[in-house]
Amino acid sequence: MSVEISGAEITVRCLQEEGVNCIFGYPGGAVLFLYDELFKQDKVRHILVRHEQAAVHAADGYARSSDKVGVALVTSGPGLTNAVTGIATAYMDSIPLVIISGQVPTEAIGLDAFQEVDTVGITRPCVKHNFLVKDVTELAETIKKAFFIASTGRPGPVLVDIPKDITQHKTKFAYPSKVAMRSYNPVVKGHVRQIKRAADLMLSAKRPVIYAGGGVILSDASAQLTKLTQLLNYPCTNTLMGLGGYPATDRQSLGLLGMHGTYEANMAMQYCDVLIAIGARFDDRVIGNPKHFSNENRKIIHIDIDPSSISKRVKVDIPIVGDVQDVLSELIKVLQTNDEKLDQAALKDWWKQIDLWRARDCLKYDRESKIIKPQMVIEQLYNITKGNAFVTSDVGQHQMWAAQFYKFDKPRRWINSGGLGTMGFGLPAAMGVQLANPKGKVACITGEASIQMCIQELSTCKQYNLPLKIINLNNRYMGMVRQWQEFFHGNRYAESYMNALPDFVKLTESYGHVGMKIERPEDVEGALKEAFKLKDQLVFMDFITDQTENVFPMVPGGKGLSEMILV
Amino acid sequence: MENEAGALSRVAGLFSARGYNIESLSVAPTEDPTLSRMTLVTVGSDEVVEQVTKQLNKLIEVVKVVDLNDGCHIERELMLVKVRAIGQDREEIKRLVEIFRGSIIDVSDKSYTIELTGTSSKLDAFLETIEKSSVLETVRTGASGIGRGEWILKV
Numbered sequence: 001m002s003v004e005i006s007g008a009e010i011t012v013r014c015l016q017e018e019g020v021n022c023i024f025g026y027p028g029g030a031v032l033f034l035y036d037e038l039f040k041q042d043k044v045r046h047i048l049v050r051h052e053q054a055a056v057h058a059a060d061g062y063a064r065s066s067d068k069v070g071v072a073l074v075t076s077g078p079g080l081t082n083a084v085t086g087i088a089t090a091y092m093d094s095i096p097l098v099i100i101s102g103q104v105p106t107e108a109i110g111l112d113a114f115q116e117v118d119t120v121g122i123t124r125p126c127v128k129h130n131f132l133v134k135d136v137t138e139l140a141e142t143i144k145k146a147f148f149i150a151s152t153g154r155p156g157p158v159l160v161d162i163p164k165d166i167t168q169h170k171t172k173f174a175y176p177s178k179v180a181m182r183s184y185n186p187v188v189k190g191h192v193r194q195i196k197r198a199a200d201l202m203l204s205a206k207r208p209v210i211y212a213g214g215g216v217i218l219s220d221a222s223a224q225l226t227k228l229t230q231l232l233n234y235p236c237t238n239t240l241m242g243l244g245g246y247p248a249t250d251r252q253s254l255g256l257l258g259m260h261g262t263y264e265a266n267m268a269m270q271y272c273d274v275l276i277a278i279g280a281r282f283d284d285r286v287i288g289n290p291k292h293f294s295n296e297n298r299k300i301i302h303i304d305i306d307p308s309s310i311s312k313r314v315k316v317d318i319p320i321v322g323d324v325q326d327v328l329s330e331l332i333k334v335l336q337t338n339d340e341k342l343d344q345a346a347l348k349d350w351w352k353q354i355d356l357w358r359a360r361d362c363l364k365y366d367r368e369s370k371i372i373k374p375q376m377v378i379e380q381l382y383n384i385t386k387g388n389a390f391v392t393s394d395v396g397q398h399q400m401w402a403a404q405f406y407k408f409d410k411p412r413r414w415i416n417s418g419g420l421g422t423m424g425f426g427l428p429a430a431m432g433v434q435l436a437n438p439k440g441k442v443a444c445i446t447g448e449a450s451i452q453m454c455i456q457e458l459s460t461c462k463q464y465n466l467p468l469k470i471i472n473l474n475n476r477y478m479g480m481v482r483q484w485q486e487f488f489h490g491n492r493y494a495e496s497y498m499n500a501l502p503d504f505v506k507l508t509e510s511y512g513h514v515g516m517k518i519e520r521p522e523d524v525e526g527a528l529k530e531a532f533k534l535k536d537q538l539v540f541m542d543f544i545t546d547q548t549e550n551v552f553p554m555v556p557g558g559k560g561l562s563e564m565i566l567v
Numbered sequence: 568m569e570n571e572a573g574a575l576s577r578v579a580g581l582f583s584a585r586g587y588n589i590e591s592l593s594v595a596p597t598e599d600p601t602l603s604r605m606t607l608v609t610v611g612s613d614e615v616v617e618q619v620t621k622q623l624n625k626l627i628e629v630v631k632v633v634d635l636n637d638g639c640h641i642e643r644e645l646m647l648v649k650v651r652a653i654g655q656d657r658e659e660i661k662r663l664v665e666i667f668r669g670s671i672i673d674v675s676d677k678s679y680t681i682e683l684t685g686t687s688s689k690l691d692a693f694l695e696t697i698e699k700s701s702v703l704e705t706v707r708t709g710a711s712g713i714g715r716g717e718w719i720l721k722v
Contacts (some may be wrong), residue, residue, distance in 0.1 A: 120573060121576070123578065124573075124580055125576060125580055125584050128627070129627040132572075149627060181627070182630055182722060183568070183569055183628055183629060183630040306625070307624070308618065308619045308621035308622050308624075308625055311617070312615070312618060329679050336628075434640060459569075
């Protein structure tokens with residue numbers, strides 16, 4: 001322990017101590033010493049992306065699909081500003097990341113040095129916390145804190161900004177085994193009395209709904225959610241972030257809710273008498289107009305690890321602050337001894353009502369179409385992968401169709417930018433997913449607009465042999481923008497048409513991958529089968545889809561959940 | 568909160584990002600040099616104040632948040648006012664300062680500088696009493712607050 005080592009070596013040793021075996025990054029002047037240390041070891045694998053935004057998205061996909069902290073390494077200045085979109089994406093979806101950024105040397109800070117930006121200032125509103133390391137003796141503890149903060153409580157990205165001179169300075173290295181912070185002590189256990197009150201209210205429910213969000217995935221509570229839902233025979237709907245938290249193929253699943261949620265899920269949300277919100281935050285895309293939502297008289301139980309999510313948009317009756325998994329386990333214990341109190345007759349009527357809503361068949365589409373329907377592609381993908389693929393998406397119509405039509409039965413299989421809605425997320429996120437799950441089938445569902453926002457990563461995929469299957473639903477429009485323009489802007493398609501598209505097959509081939517163009521519905525299944533047979537190769541499938549197809553149901557902005565536009 | 572560089576900007580950033588009002592803000596290190604204490608005056612409905620409290624608590628460097636309106640508390644603000652003081656006004660201003668229990672801490676042949684401590688409304692009242700045209704300059708610290716009696720905010 002008496003040997004002094006450099007800050008750069010300390011950083012790499014910290015990553016090793018944290019069990020990090022894969023990081024995503026891009027070198028530059030301020031991080032050269034760090035890269036030098038990475039070069040000298042083989043425990044931490046570095047994946048070289050082609051743009052820093054992709055480094056953070058890839059680390060994010062890695063984290064979402066594996067329950068580990070994702071790590072990205074970027075240089076100062078533009079390296080960091082490029083990473084900001086990725087950081088904000090992770091922040092909105094509460095994904096645990098540690099971002100290490102290089103900074104100009106300490107003595108140059110504030111002097112408008114080459115590639116200097118105020119990293120801590122720029123990232124402050126989109127990180128859970130950030131640090132500027134001022135002394136090499138604080139470096140190891142700071143990195144320990146970063147991992148601790150990122151992965152505990154409500155997770156989120158934490159940034160550590162390291163000036164170049166700090167990576168050269170030397171000190172003795174000892175990685176702290178634990179970290180205690182007087183100002184940060186996240187709650188885990190829910191309040192016992194609140195849990196009892198919640199159980200009593202649940203047992204008295206005549207029209208209950210469980211509304212489960214991304215918190216269920218983040219706290220690995222799918223087993224508990226499934227047990228609770230099935231114990232009570234309650235219907236369960238999942239948010240976009242919560243898909244896979246409850247098995248979508250189960251009878252009690254109402255599927256997705258919200259702006260493009262199913263008719264049955266939204267109607268049940270609106271007209272239930274007891275709503276059990278679990279790891280969800282009542283956001284605008286989920287409940288629509290909060291006034292309209294609050295018009296119905298229902299009692300709300302809200303379980304969440306973040307007190308600030310509770311009663312933020314909708315006032316709740318029984319708040320329970322705690323880790324979702326922990327609270328659900330306790331809740332199940334209390335309910336199991338009392339489940340004879342359930343109002344079975346009322347529940348039967350409630351299910352009868354829900355089945356009537358279901359019979360509306362809100363996700364129907366023209367299966368006889370001569371043009372490829374995007375929904376059909378996703379259904380075929382689901383069938384061919386037997387529902388077992390990891391699916392990432394970009395943002396727009398294809399994202400909603402993927403959420404509606406791919407039935408996720410397991411958590412951490414559906415990876416998308418729910419909160420920030422970041423186009424360009426899908427491909428780099430899929431790289432992270434594939435690296436975290438080398439044997440998994442990974443599909444990226446995208447559109448011709450989104451994919452071009454990070455298409456350079458096809459090069460990264462080649463370098464590391466990542467056999468992703470890219471499903472490009474190509475309708476020659478920014479589909480969701482076009483849909484809103486059709487509905488709300490008098491069919492004036494301002495700048496939403498994608499002119500001068502590349503030949504995606506040739507483009508893919510130039511990166512050394514396999515490209516396919518599919519134009520007829522009868523070729524969809526065969527193409528997908530062929531693509532998944534090419535186990536070691538990335539296949540880019542360019543599906544030429546119906547330009548006029550819209551996502552239904554739809555709750556227009558400002559409208560209530562039950563005011564859906566249906567097919 | 569932790570007495571660390573950047574902690575203040577996290578609080579200020581939170582207020583601007585979420586659209587909360589800051590009426591005043593006063594901050595300085597405490598007897599424990601690793602801690603700073605901030606008194607922040609904000610206006611909002613109960614729901615907004617609840618959110619403000621929760622959001623402040625979420626900041627990693629914030630150690631403890633107390634809403635002083637939850638109990639009896641004392642608030643004080645310091646104001647320095649430079650006023651034009653010529654001829655007969657000099658006596659009149661001196662009397663006013665006495666009534667408000669302030670003190671004149673700097674004198675020139677044309678001006679007084681007055682130090683005044685009290686609740687923010689007392690300072691407002693003083694400014695309303697004194698003739699507006701004679702006020703040359705004011706500087707106020709914003710309120711500092713503390714609970715009454717045994718109500719102690721300590722980490």
